[in-house]
Amino acid sequence: MIEESELDLLLNDLLEIYGYDFTHYARASLKRRINRLWSLDKFPSFAELRYRVKSDPSYIKRFVEELTVNVTEMFRDPQFYKTLRTDVLTTLSAKPFIRIWHAGCSTGEEVFSMAILLKETNLLHKSILYATDLNPEVLEAARKGIFAMAPMKQYSENYILSGGTNDFSTYYTAQYGFVKFNEDLAEKMVFSTHNLVSDRSFNEFDLILCRNVLIYFDKPLQERVLTLFNDSLGTLSYLALGSKETLKFSSIQSQFKQLDGEKIWRKVG
Template identity: 65%
Template sequence: MIATGQLEELLENILSRYGYDFTGYSRASLKRRIDGFYVKGRFTSFADMQRRLMDSTAYFMYFVEEVTVNVTEMFRDPAFYQTLREKILPVLATYPFIRIWHAGCSTGEEVYSMAILLKEANLLHKSILYATDLNQAVIEKAKTGIYPINTMQQNSVNYIRSGGKEDFSGYYHANYNLAKFDEGLAEKMIFSTHNLVSDSSFNLFQLILCRNVLIYFERDLQKRVLELFDQSLDSLGFLAMGSKESLRFSSIASHYQQIENKEKIWRKSR
């Protein structure tokens, strides 16, 4: 296992060699992931692991894949999506166009869920969904729109719980053990890598979703990322976070109002 001092040394070396800054990540979970990486890689020592990481960009990218938590599913927390359907989309419907940013989109299930909601609300044609993640591998996967067929049953259950009324299997084509979502859903999606720690704002959005990402960051980094979202959100725009996340402690809190006590969705004031 890696000692605390070694972990800090590794994070500093990664930052200076590759520009990826993990120093603001929550230590407990980051250390667990890096310990797991160390064991899986069968390194003989910490120095051995560090050497491998510093010597090869490809190997470092594999490290990024392994240490970030990419767990996701479609219509995750169905009640959240029901609130989007019933409370947020009717407001967005009044706008001439809708720009949405999925920050930390992982393998894209969240983005396909949103495209389905927008299609059912007849809003997809005037929407653009920007979907970003720091991990290049998950972005490549998201671009394919292909998922294991055995996840579709749970996706379908979540879809119905979120208020979906259509036949969920109508949104994808099954081929052996894979399901590919209709290309029409992906037409308005733009996938790209973007690091919330170091990259800047790139557009102005009416809705930003950053769910189950800030939970891995320490408070100071959470505050900085929330400021980035504030700069990227149109006035009266919506910011949606994960069930265990909040903006209450941050400097932007005073000009945001939570739209429903239960769901983590805030609206920016004018």
């Protein structure tokens, strides 16, 4: 099991050598994931693990992937997507152009879910979806729009529960246990690395989605990221967070009004 002092050494190595700043991630979660990696890769000691991290740049890809949680699915929490469809997108439809930011997009399932919503509400043609993540490996997977076939039944059920009325399979082609989503969905997506810990805002958005990312940050980093989102949203734009995340007790709370029953807030001030 990794000790607190050892964790500090490792986080300092990651920051100094590779520029990855995990110092404000929740400690318990970091320790759990590093211990898992330590066990999986059978390091005999912390010294061996640290040496590998410091001296093997190819190993860093795996290490960072383990530290950045990539758990996602299409139309996750269908009621959330139903609210996006009926309340948020109908309001944004009056805009001449719609900018959406998926922060911490992981492998892209939620970005493609949003593209499908936009297509079905006839808004995709005047929208652009910026999808960002700290991890370039997962971004590369997202950019391809290729996913395993196995979860498609669950995704289809989520899609129907979210208010979808089409045959979900019309949005992709299946082959050899994988599916590739249609090119017209991906045409409106821009994938790029972005570090919520250290990078600044890069545009003004009408909707920002960052779901189940903040729960892995400590309170000061949560506050920094929420301020970044606030700076990136125009008045009457929307911010969507994960089921266990909130604007309560944050410095930006007074500027937002929550939609009934959902983790979606509208910027009103």
